[in-house]
Amino acid sequence: MKITKVKVGFVEAPLITPFKTALRTVHTIKNVAVNIYTDDGQVGVGEAAPTAVITGETIASITHAIEHVIAPVIIGMDIKEISLILDRMEQSLYKNTSAKAAVDMALYDLWAKKQRAPLYQLLGGYRHQLTTDITISVNDSEEMVRDSLHAVQRGFSILKVKVGKDARTDVDRVVAIRNAVGPNVVLRVDANQGWTPKEAVRIIGQLEDKGVNIELVEQPVHYSDLSGMHYVTNHTQTSILADESVFSPKEALTLIHMGAADLINIKLMKTGGIFQAQKLCNIAEASGIECMIGCMLETKISVSAAAHFAAANKNITMVDLDGPSLCVEDPIDGGPIFEGEKIQMTDEPGLGFLIENS
Template sequence: MEITAITAFPRQVKLKTPFKLALGELRDITTLIIKIETDDGVTGYGEASPYAPVNGETNETEQAALPVFVNALTGCDPRNLEQVHARMDVVMAGHTALKCGIDTACSDILGKAASLPLWQLLGGHSHIVTTDITIPIGTPAQMVASARTYVAAGFTALKLKAGDNEAADIAAINAVCAAVGPTISVKVDANQAWTVSQTLRIAAQLRAPNLIAIEQPVPDWQLLSLPLLRAQSPVALM
């Protein structure tokens, strides 16, 4: 089996309500649907979700890079994911969103070619898949209301966006953890908005037993600070 064509289709989806995070406010989601065709007639689909504040990528940058990956991957067996990734990484660094969309489309082909659902090929069978749901930055009352709504709908894991204001972050996180109770796990995602000292100050005031981790507390260029944070933070870090 060989790849014969790779195309990308931009798609914009309006959100019902604005989604606020430390990096800005989203009113719509812009993605690329990736379509990969093969000489065997099997077609796979994936999705690339670039977001400039995080990875410096947009739909436009990914569409501009696509011909480079098309040239590198045409004739490649999409079921050989190791080779697919090797070829992509050799021809161009970065473009993680586009690479993810291509990887997903190849994985879709892998499952279809084997006449098996992808979860079965990947292993880890489970009758129940637990996922969290993300609550955007808001007032403590707004975030508590959203959390209660999601828990009532059956969610057992929540992720709270933070990073807008230190005092407000602490108040909202503690309020949500208390409101949902100890059986609901809570993660906090600061989207790189805190400094090292802020992270330690905030973590010291987050004592809820159901708070399981803080995700991306500091900017990515401060990787060397993570061992210090891990050693001193009372809350686990992601």
């Protein structure tokens, strides 16, 4: 099964409501899709999310990296040598993690199809069903309460609440949501780097004092401020989840050594795909650090790859794969089944998509 062609396209899906964080506002998902073809007629599929404020990548940079740097390196190689292929891709260019992730998941799709098995089973097969949270975008308190209640009505029992745009009112937002949804809904708070270390300690302390019962706070301070992350982690009772601070296995080692977070959020768009994500997950597990699997604004293609990775790994104890649930409609056929907060893996080979060779 040798690689004969790498084809880049695009995938687009409008969102039900605008996605708002401390970093950006998005109305429609517009991502890069990748098909990798082999000499026996198989097609592997992947996706890259251009998230310039986090990975530094754009549609143009992702397209160029795949077509002009990665593709020439991997064309002609045999899928059975997947580790060698992925290592050569990793060495072919610096960073460009979303571009690498799209190719990585397409390669794993082909590799699992070669074995005629679902990818999650080949990677470990720890579970066959996941429970995801859903994101509540940052808005005024009344709108966030309405969105939270609607999410609960849709069957979601875990809410990821975006804050960080206005430290003065963040506590009020979260308290209002807790009062509206009641004590049994799990609340996760994501500041998206929006606070200073002292603001984070003050805000989290107020939430603790008010008994809001937050499961975790994600990336409270700027990604580069590991000393600030350490300060927050060691001056609050609530678990602190590192997101933008950790892209690679090496960065995970540094963060863990510093004691700068209690948990780590793994995203394929940050790690460069499943190959590096598995290394990061193994390091975290060996260090007693549980992980979340997360996503950027992605469609079912790449979210499905993340779901396969999560289903395979015991140390992925939290799931934030709500991309398909945020879209007006699902533009992709096949793959895992997304029904409300439940993600059900199937027995279809690879990622589970049926892509025609054209």
